Amino acid sequence: MDFCDDCGGVKESRECGKCDSDPVQREDVPQDVKDKWEKEQDELKKKLILEDAPVIQEMKESMEHNKDMKFYIGGVDISFVKGDLVNACSAFVVCSFPDLEKVYEDYEMVKLTQPYIPGYLAFREVDFMIQQYNKLKTRKPEYLPHVIMVDGNGIIHPKEFGCACQLGVLLDIPCIGSAKKLFQVDGLEKDEHHQEKIKNLSEGGDSFPLIGDSGRQLGVALRSCNKTTNPIFVSPGHKISIASAEWLVYKCCKYRIPEPVRQADIGSREYLRQNFKHDEPT
DNA sequence: GCGACAG
């Protein structure tokens, strides 16, 4: 029996929608949906700001001058039920900064209706995050985050408008993308050149810029702590510069993944393990 | 045409 390298499931079961050998079975997304999404990205991109909001400067100043101001950083992530293409848990957590204590967490079962298409992740996941942000805004406004970190990319994206950009623009607050794998866009490659640069990241905080064929820098590959050599890929989502995004993400890393996102990841998996039974209560 | 393709 064959197993899928991507989802680990039996190939014939097509659990991840990707491991089928029969292209006819593949859920081809209508071209008009992609066209619609592309136009929406173009529209939202007009509002994109890649400069630091005042609060980002405040955070830096507070750190540099030992003021003891407290800030809040949000982390969002969605965990899935294996073998279930629809049910998932969306997490929104808030950590204090700079101490990185979890001060708020919200988990919600959601139904993923839109497919995952590289380049259009936001259309699959961002609505739930906005929903949970609004819930937080109503119920615990004292914990509203000054910045949100997203498990995905900001401007490291074919249109320089990834998930973190879309969330940032729609909420109009600073957002940062932190991805575990390099999205190979604008000529960015994980070739031996790239691997060599990774080997040269000798300690936590080391990084190298990700500059595309266009000559534009889209983000950085960051060794986020000493415990790992495997970098994360950081790019601004909205209202923050590349340098500040890198700075803030590094400040949030106790482990490889920035703490707010890591807590959202851990929390949502745990929530599924305890609350999800194999027949969803409508 | 072929490979690549965040989560």
Place this chain on the structure above:
DNA sequence: ATCTTGTCGC
């Protein structure tokens, strides 16, 4: 995204 087991190292 999801699964799995051990293994190596601090």
